[in-house]
Amino acid sequence: MDAIRVRGARQLKGNIRVGGAKNAALPILCATLLSDGESLLRNVPGLRDIETTADLLRTLGRDLTVDIPEVRVKQTSRPVVPEAPYELVRQMRASVLVLGPLVARYGKAKVSLPGGCQIGARPVDQHLLGLEALGAKIAVEHGFIVAEAPRLRGAEVVFDMPTVTGTENLMMAAALAKGRTTLVNCAREPEVEELGRVLNKMGARVEGAGTSIIHIQGADELEPFDHAIIADRIEAGTFMAAVGAAGGDVLLEHAPLDDLEPVIVKLRRVGMEIEREGEHARVRRLGRLVATDVATSPHPGFPTDMQAQFMALMCVASGRSVVTETVFENRFMHVPELGRMGARIEAHNNIAIVEGVPRLSGASVMATDLRASASLVIAGLVADDETIVRRVYHLDRGYEAIEKKLAGAGADVTRIKLESEEA
């Protein structure tokens, strides 16, 4: 099984290119179900989650040509079977994003209850309540969500909390519903805004995507589209944190600085310099980092998807930092692993208190979820000797060739094969 080996104590220097946003590409791939004809997605990252979504769309009856960074999705002569099996959905929670398009377009959807990163209960009740408000009949049977509606009708949906994929599922469903839908208390993430742009290209009328209230005028039919995906703010933020750990000076190509404002504010506060250079970002560490507190919250707050990477930085900052996770319970699975590398962290429920130490020490550690894995690679960059990060399939879900990108900027990071079953 693959692992990532990191030898620390080398500064990063050079260029790193930021790829397309995973969390934008996934709903946009699912949106292809809303129309016939051929859609073209550009700037798609080469990730396992993209492959899983491609397999899911093929299982449903679409023809996909994946030639990264491009993906073409075509209808086939086979009828669409609106059923998403457990085998695929369990690999990736975002598979639930086919639910809205399938019921809107085909009148029926049967989607296995999701799996994905084990970071808390992560229910989908808001997706289901929303679809019910649009007129779908919903049942949960034998581990599957079954939704049916001859034609969805526009309605008002008020979410109990902002949910990213919940908002996206409802936007896609409403795009083919009869009449006007208003979604209230929506997630405001840039990826939601991006989906709004695509649905508008397809012929729906979406207003307010990226704000907490979205209006959607449904269409009877939607058109295929050609779209280049926005850059991945979390990948960019992860490389910024890598520079914070290793030190150095990196030009992050195509870093979406505007989408990363809450992260950049914190990184500057702890002692990093981040400057716009045309469409790129120059990232430097000025001296030893200083501790600061951080609390995650929905966009435009500090993203939960950057919490683990930021905590890795705080492990080597001077002083004490309090890291509070408010979006997901159980998202501190990196804490014991960072502890094995010499970090001093005490975690209680959703609060971690980190006492910075000058250096970490390399160890064999286990990736437990996507962003936790990235935090261990970052910690490895500032650790003595060698760090082996196991279970890299988590990393491969959301980072395209992270070892090559870091090595291209001078880090000693390689993918190795481990013999043992325990890998």
Ligand code: UD1
């Ligand atoms: C998306 C992102 C993920 C990110 C997360 C939060 C994608 C593919 N994934 O996940 O990377 O970490 O946003 O920024 O875009 N909740 C409910 N009921 C629901 C839906 C959500 O209680 O029906 C809760 C969740 O348990 C969680 C919170 O709402 O506590 C936010 O979750 P949500 O925004 O839905 O996360 P995802 O869309 O799954």
